[in-house]
Amino acid sequence: MMYNSLSLGGSFGVGMLTAWAYHRYHAVWSMAYANSRGFWLLVYLLFFLHLIFFSWLYDARPWAFIDRPILWIFMAIIIVGQCLPGKTFLPMGKSEIIRYLGKISYGLYVFHGVFISAFLILPIDFEPLGWYHVVIRPLLILACTILLAAFSYRYFERPFLLWKSRLQGH
Numbered sequence: 001m002m003y004n005s006l007s008l009g010g011s012f013g014v015g016m017l018t019a020w021a022y023h024r025y026h027a028v029w030s031m032a033y034a035n036s037r038g039f040w041l042l043v044y045l046l047f048f049l050h051l052i053f054f055s056w057l058y059d060a061r062p063w064a065f066i067d068r069p070i071l072w073i074f075m076a077i078i079i080v081g082q083c084l085p086g087k088t089f090l091p092m093g094k095s096e097i098i099r100y101l102g103k104i105s106y107g108l109y110v111f112h113g114v115f116i117s118a119f120l121i122l123p124i125d126f127e128p129l130g131w132y133h134v135v136i137r138p139l140l141i142l143a144c145t146i147l148l149a150a151f152s153y154r155y156f157e158r159p160f161l162l163w164k165s166r167l168q169g170h
Contacts, residue, residue, distance in 0.1 A: 010068060010069070010072065011068070011072060014069075014072040014073075014075075014076055015076070017076075018076040018079065018080060022080050022083060029080055029084060030084055033080075033081060033084060040081055040090070043074070043077055043078065043081070044078070044090065046074070047074045047078065050070065050071070050074065054067070101146070103153065104146070104149040104150055104152075104153040104157075105149075106149075106153075106157065107145075107148065107149025107150070107152040107153050107157070108145055108146070108149045110149075110152075111144075111145050111148045111149055111152070112141070112145045115141045115144045115145050115148075116141055119137055119140065119141050
């Protein structure tokens with residue numbers, strides 16, 4: 001288990017590198033991938049297969065150290081695909097829910113680790129629930145994270161953003 005942000009430096013590094021590459025080589029990304037439905041279908045299919053067979057692929061295997069870099073690559077490609085103009089596969093930006101989650105994303109980032117840790121140390125025996133570890137706990141963690149992030153956005157972030165906008169004259 002990782003409890004500090006430095007352990008996630010690689011994830012942040014890949015995100016920053018991807019953002020830089022997207023802005024620096026935007027035309028190349030757009031030309032290569034924007035309208036290629038077959039490419040995007042393959043990326044999403046491989047990503048979901050990777051998630052489904054994650055344990056089988058990496059648990060106690062000598063190549064287990066590449067699990068995160070492979071996930072980083074998938075996430076970088078998928079995020080860039082959502083930013084590209086044209087018709088992309090699964091255009092998430094058109095979804096009001098996804099757009100709202102993007103709006104409150106800072107709170108999601110800040111509070112998600114807190115709820116993961118809190119649910120891992122709860123002194124309650126959830127084993128009899130069976131699906132708890134696979135379905136119920138992640139959904140509870142996600143719901144709690146979204147609720148607190150929405151509250152934080154509305155009552156803390158948004159007033160500062162409005163204040164900033166007024167100061168800049170927008």
